[in-house]
Each structure stands twice: as structure tokens, then as C-alpha cells.
Amino acid sequence: MLDYVTSYLRSNTTPGQAGNLLWAFIYIILIFLGLSVAVIAMNWLERKILAHMQVRLGPMRVGPHGLLQPIADAIKLLIKEDIMPAEADKSVFWIAPVLIVITAFTTFIVVPFGPTHAVTDMNIGVLFMLGVSSLSVLGVVMAGWASNSHYPLIGALRSSAQMVSYEIAMGLAVVAAVLMTSLHGIGLYGVAHGAVGDGTLSMIDIVKAQQDQHAWFIFKFFPLGLIAFFIFAVAMIAETNRAPFDLPEAESELTAGFHTEYSGFRWSLFFLAEYSAMIAVSSIAVTLWLGGWLRPFPTWLTGETWDLVFSLFPAATFLLLALIALVGTLRMPKHPYFRVQTLGLAGFAAVLALIGILLLLPPVRDRIQDIYWFSLKVAGFMYLYIWYRGTFPRYRFDQLMRVGWKVLLPVGLGVLILTAIVGVLL
Amino acid sequence: MTPVATPFFFYLLSGLALLGGILVITRKNAVHSALALILTLLALAGLYLMLYAPFVAGVQIILYAGGIMVLFLFVIMLVSIEKSQREDQFNKQWIGGLVGAVALGALFVRVFVRSKALHDLTGMPMAQLPEQSNTQEIAVYLYGNYMLAFEIASLLLLVAIIGAVVMAKKRI
Incomplete structure (x- = not known):
């Protein structure tokens, strides 16, 4: 039994490839918990950051600086009355949120948090992620139709048209990146490795290809990689129905779009699915263009010293967060009314500092590095999502379609053809 | 890695595919039929995965379940369901359908028996990508x-x- 547990740790591969069911199960549980925490954190961060962008304070009442607000929201949603419209199609109404959550979480099976930190590595990794996340549109359509109401139906129709159109541009950008895995051409930032090799769709091998070619694909064949990345970055916002492409749930026209009739727990499932889908497409972008788990400058800044410096980053991040929380504690009002909140924030700072110190230990430090860099890049995308929502006005539907079909699709085709030509010529 | 519980997953996926197929032709509501067809397509994708053809499975999910069926639903949702339910259902040809199904089933059984016999005779290994x-x-x-x-x-x-x-x- 003990041998079975430790055999994976020495195998230097993912649990799925090693055929280790126990560790695969542990990874699934860890990813599920991590995602749930990330969604809760995103809930708080989005409200706080949006508020600060609009010169407001955001949630301030529940807990210090509103830190307990997401928990209060979750409890509210769970004990809220669950209403099903009388004329709704009961079974479809019931399945839709479940389906959309399942698709959002299933994609994480192949997300590579590190060379060995993924549930499994598939030969069709990217294809699997795109395919399963494209199923989420079914959940939206089912929810909109089953509600038997006008706003949700219009929201569902908009959503299906939008997601099917942007999937094509997204697919072309992905193909350009997959093409780059086989082309060792010099480009601007690559190194020559010889002839055209075998390409790959596996998420882990794509990152390894970037490692071998000494170039993140966003910089490869400059500016082709950058344009492909830009197309994907636009299409992924449309795929996840986020502002400025949030027409399926445009509140000024459609109340809440496809989930107007949902309440309580079912609505929270849609919320959970939306945020985990955002994290999923961000991880595709990070894997394909931003070098996945690779740390910045792995070839320029080499040597023992730089390895040590970069391995201290995770601990430094948590210690910095602890410092911010500590400053917040010291700045709390001194009135006795705030005593509990001050103590709570001090406790939060202590927990963060403890995690930071834990990450300083050499064995933890070495194992956590890949996961840290991957999560940091994904977190950058999450911030961009909030930033877009705070700055861009919502598109009109015909503008949205024009951008998708008349701008992104031709540019994507052009980038694909040019990538192939440049790759073969160089 | 070696496959786990192959017969279980084969019968599960085949059962789901058959169930979906039967629901497609028995549901009166067109949207329910389309959803049952999606179930069948996904079960087929699972069967392709079991046949060591992950690429075909991925394409099946993206094109059929994620693309074509969404357009199907898109069109069906615009049709007034109440009106189409009151209209005559096209099930007058069930004798012809039954004969066709039996003939096709007999063909499949024949091919299966024959190929099994041939395989035992020549002892050729099954092709495996x-x-x-x-x-x-x-x-x-x-x-x-x-x-x-x-x-x-x-x-x-x-x-x-x-x-x-x-x-x-x-x-x-």
C-alpha cells in the first residue's frame, strides 16, 4: 500500500499516465478545492477592484474590508427559496446548471500546473479542453429554453450565436500555436534545432516545446505569435460571456439573460461555472502562449543564484500579502466597535505570514514553484477580465458579430498561413 | 497505462448510446429529441476513446455535440413547440421501419460472427493504433x-x- 502511494512520487509523470488512481483522485480533490477557493476569492476581488476603479469602497461591512462577504453571499444563496417557474420544462431546467458546472470542471483534467502536476496528460489535450468547454453553450441554451420566458430565450439565442462564431476564431488561433510546436525556425527569439519536427496537442508537451525552443509562443515569429494570442484573448472573453461581450446577460436589455428565472442554489451553480470557465480558458492561453509553468527568463538568468531568487517568489508573495493585511490592521479605527474585526484581520495576516514561512522551506519551495508561476499567470488574466469589465462599454450584437466574422476570422486565417510559411522558410 | 474496467465502460457507453437513440425517436418534444441525440453523440465519443482513437473522440465532441447540435437547437427553439405537438406525428411507417431495423441488425450480427470466425481462423492480431x-x-x-x-x-x-x-x- 505504502509502496503504491510512493511509487507515483518517484515516477516523474502525471498520475493519469502512471496509472495511479489514488493520486489522480487526490489531484482531482485538490483542483476542485483550489478552484472553489479561487472562485470565492474572485468574487471578493472583482467587487473590490471594480469599486476602486469607480472610486467606491466596495463591500466593507461583513468582516474587515468585506473579506467575509463572499461567505455571507454563499450562505444567502444556499438558504434562499429555490423557485422553478410553473410553465418551465422541469427536467431540462434541472439538468442545465448541472451540465454547465460539469463541463466547466471537467476541462481541468488536462490543465498542466507543472510537468507532473496535472490529473492526466492526453494526446489530444488542447482539443479536449476546447471540446468540453464548447459543450457549456448547451447548458446556456437549455437553461434559456427551459425557463419558458422571453428574456432567457433571447439570451440563449444570442449566446449560442456568439459562442459558435467566436469558437472558430479561437480554434484558428490555437492551430497557429499548435503549429509552432513543430516549427523550430529561428524566428526572432527561438533557437535553431534543425528540421521541422512532430507537432503535439498535449498540454504538457506544448509547454515543453516552448522550453526546448527557448521562446514563449507569444514572442515566437514576432509579431505572428502576438497576433494569434490577441485573437485568442478576445475570443476567450466572448466564449465566457464576459464584459464587453456579455450580451447573453445584458442587464439593461434582458434583465439577467439566460439565467433570469434561476434563483438560489441553481443560480450559484451558474456563477461557479462562469468563473471556473474563465479560469479554464485563461489556463489554455497561459499554456499555449505564456509558457505554462515556466518561470520568467529560464535561459537568460540561469545559475544557482537566480534559481534561488526565483524560488523565493511564492514565499515573498504571501509575505507581501501578510504585510498589506498587517498595515490594514494597524489602520483600523480604534473604536471598541471594531475590536473583533481588527482581531480577525490580524489573524488573517498571521495565517498569510505562516503560509509564506511554510513556502520558504526548501522541499516545499522546490515543489510549489511550477504551480506558483502557472497560477500567477492565470491570476494576471483574471485581473484583465475585471479590468475589461471596468473600462469597456458593452458591444451591440451586430458589432459583436462583425468583429467575430469580419475581423478575427480573416486575421486568424492570415496568421495561420503566415506562421506555416515563415516556419518552413526559416 | 493499462485500461481499467473495460467491459463495464463499454456496456455503460453502449447502453447510453442506445438509450439516447431510442429517446430521439420516441420523444414528442423536438428539443428533448435533440438533447437525447447529444447524449448519443457523447456516448459514441466515449466509445471512440475506448478504441484508442482520442482524436476522433475530440472531433466528435467539438463538431457534433458542440457545433452542429447547437445549431439544431438554435433552429428548434424558434419553432413553436405547442403547435408542432398538436400536429400529426410521422409514425405511420412503423412496419417499414421495423423491417429495416431487423434487416440491419441481422447484417450486423452476421458481420460480427463472420469476422470473429475469420479472426479465430487466421489468428491475426487486432490492429491497434x-x-x-x-x-x-x-x-x-x-x-x-x-x-x-x-x-x-x-x-x-x-x-x-x-x-x-x-x-x-x-x-x-
């Missing part, structure tokens, strides 16, 4: 050995797309 390079193998065949046929097929599809646009738009 390596799972790890499935996509690369397909690419070699499509763009190497059968390049011309593949390009002709894509040209045919292009003609069909242009034809659809010409017929749909009065003024181009």
Missing part, C-alpha cells in the same frame, strides 16, 4: 497518403458553403 501518437498518425495519413482525396473533400465542402450562401442571400 498507439494511443500516444494517434493524432500524428492521422495527420500523416490525411496529409501524406490520402492528400488528394482529402483536398477534394474539402473543396466539395467549400462548394456546398458557397451554394448555401448564394441560396440564402437574395442580394450578394
Whole structure:
């Protein structure tokens, strides 16, 4: 039994490839918990950051600086009355949120948090992620139709048209990146490795290809990689129905779009699915263009010293967060009314500092590095999502379609053809 | 890795595919039929995965379940369901359908028995593509050995797309 547990740790591969069911199960549980925490954190961060962008304070009442607000929201949603419209199609109404959550979480099976930190590595990794996340549109359509109401139906129709159109541009950008895995051409930032090799769709091998070619694909064949990345970055916002492409749930026209009739727990499932889908497409972008788990400058800044410096980053991040929380504690009002909140924030700072110190230990430090860099890049995308929502006005539907079909699709085709030509010529 | 519980997953997926297929033709509500068809397509994708053909499974999910069926639903949702339910159902030809189903089933059984006998006779090993390079193998065949046929097929599809646009738009 003990041998079975430790055999994976020495195998230097993912649990799925090693055929280790126990560790695969542990990874699934860890990813599920991590995602749930990330969604809760995103809930708080989005409200706080949006508020600060609009010169407001955001949630301030529940807990210090509103830190307990997401928990209060979750409890509210769970004990809220669950209403099903009388004329709704009961079974479809019931399945839709479940389906959309399942698709959002299933994609994480192949997300590579590190060379060995993924549930499994598939030969069709990217294809699997795109395919399963494209199923989420079914959940939206089912929810909109089953509600038997006008706003949700219009929201569902908009959503299906939008997601099917942007999937094509997204697919072309992905193909350009997959093409780059086989082309060792010099480009601007690559190194020559010889002839055209075998390409790959596996998420882990794509990152390894970037490692071998000494170039993140966003910089490869400059500016082709950058344009492909830009197309994907636009299409992924449309795929996840986020502002400025949030027409399926445009509140000024459609109340809440496809989930107007949902309440309580079912609505929270849609919320959970939306945020985990955002994290999923961000991880595709990070894997394909931003070098996945690779740390910045792995070839320029080499040597023992730089390895040590970069391995201290995770601990430094948590210690910095602890410092911010500590400053917040010291700045709390001194009135006795705030005593509990001050103590709570001090406790939060202590927990963060403890995690930071834990990450300083050499064995933890070495194992956590890949996961840290991957999560940091994904977190950058999450911030961009909030930033877009705070700055861009919502598109009109015909503008949205024009951008998708008349701008992104031709540019994507052009980038694909040019990538192939440049790759073969160089 | 070695496969786990192969017969269980085979019977589970086949059962789901059959269940979906039967629901497609028995549901009166067109949206329910379309959803049952999606269940069948996903179960088939699972069967392709079991046959060491991950690429075909992925394409099946993206194209059929994620693309074509969404357009199906898109059209069906615009049709008034109440009105279509009151209209006559096209199930008058059930005798002909039954005969066709029995004939096709008999053919499948025959092929299965015959190929099993042939296999036992010659003792040839079952062809098995390596799972790890499935996509690369397909690419070699499509763009190497059968390049011309593949390009002709894509040209045919292009003609069909242009034809659809010409017929749909009065003024181009």
C-alpha cells in the first residue's frame, strides 16, 4: 500500500499516465478545492477592484474590508427559496446548471500546473479542453429554453450565436500555436534545432516545446505569435460571456439573460461555472502562449543564484500579502466597535505570514514553484477580465458579430498561413 | 497505462448510446429529441476513446455535440413547440421501419460472427493504433497518403458553403 502511494512520487509523470488512481483522485480533490477557493476569492476581488476603479469602497461591512462577504453571499444563496417557474420544462431546467458546472470542471483534467502536476496528460489535450468547454453553450441554451420566458430565450439565442462564431476564431488561433510546436525556425527569439519536427496537442508537451525552443509562443515569429494570442484573448472573453461581450446577460436589455428565472442554489451553480470557465480558458492561453509553468527568463538568468531568487517568489508573495493585511490592521479605527474585526484581520495576516514561512522551506519551495508561476499567470488574466469589465462599454450584437466574422476570422486565417510559411522558410 | 474496467465502460457507453437513440425517436418534444441525440453523440465519443482513437473522440465532441447540435437547437427553439405537438406525428411507417431495423441488425450480427470466425481462423492480431501518437498518425495519413482525396473533400465542402450562401442571400 505504502509502496503504491510512493511509487507515483518517484515516477516523474502525471498520475493519469502512471496509472495511479489514488493520486489522480487526490489531484482531482485538490483542483476542485483550489478552484472553489479561487472562485470565492474572485468574487471578493472583482467587487473590490471594480469599486476602486469607480472610486467606491466596495463591500466593507461583513468582516474587515468585506473579506467575509463572499461567505455571507454563499450562505444567502444556499438558504434562499429555490423557485422553478410553473410553465418551465422541469427536467431540462434541472439538468442545465448541472451540465454547465460539469463541463466547466471537467476541462481541468488536462490543465498542466507543472510537468507532473496535472490529473492526466492526453494526446489530444488542447482539443479536449476546447471540446468540453464548447459543450457549456448547451447548458446556456437549455437553461434559456427551459425557463419558458422571453428574456432567457433571447439570451440563449444570442449566446449560442456568439459562442459558435467566436469558437472558430479561437480554434484558428490555437492551430497557429499548435503549429509552432513543430516549427523550430529561428524566428526572432527561438533557437535553431534543425528540421521541422512532430507537432503535439498535449498540454504538457506544448509547454515543453516552448522550453526546448527557448521562446514563449507569444514572442515566437514576432509579431505572428502576438497576433494569434490577441485573437485568442478576445475570443476567450466572448466564449465566457464576459464584459464587453456579455450580451447573453445584458442587464439593461434582458434583465439577467439566460439565467433570469434561476434563483438560489441553481443560480450559484451558474456563477461557479462562469468563473471556473474563465479560469479554464485563461489556463489554455497561459499554456499555449505564456509558457505554462515556466518561470520568467529560464535561459537568460540561469545559475544557482537566480534559481534561488526565483524560488523565493511564492514565499515573498504571501509575505507581501501578510504585510498589506498587517498595515490594514494597524489602520483600523480604534473604536471598541471594531475590536473583533481588527482581531480577525490580524489573524488573517498571521495565517498569510505562516503560509509564506511554510513556502520558504526548501522541499516545499522546490515543489510549489511550477504551480506558483502557472497560477500567477492565470491570476494576471483574471485581473484583465475585471479590468475589461471596468473600462469597456458593452458591444451591440451586430458589432459583436462583425468583429467575430469580419475581423478575427480573416486575421486568424492570415496568421495561420503566415506562421506555416515563415516556419518552413526559416 | 493499462485500461481499467473495460467491459463495464463499454456496456455503460453502449447502453447510453442506445438509450439516447431510442429517446430521439420516441420523444414528442423536438428539443428533448435533440438533447437525447447529444447524449448519443457523447456516448459514441466515449466509445471512440475506448478504441484508442482520442482524436476522433475530440472531433466528435467539438463538431457534433458542440457545433452542429447547437445549431439544431438554435433552429428548434424558434419553432413553436405547442403547435408542432398538436400536429400529426410521422409514425405511420412503423412496419417499414421495423423491417429495416431487423434487416440491419441481422447484417450486423452476421458481420460480427463472420469476422470473429475469420479472426479465430487466421489468428491475426487486432490492429491497434498507439494511443500516444494517434493524432500524428492521422495527420500523416490525411496529409501524406490520402492528400488528394482529402483536398477534394474539402473543396466539395467549400462548394456546398458557397451554394448555401448564394441560396440564402437574395442580394450578394
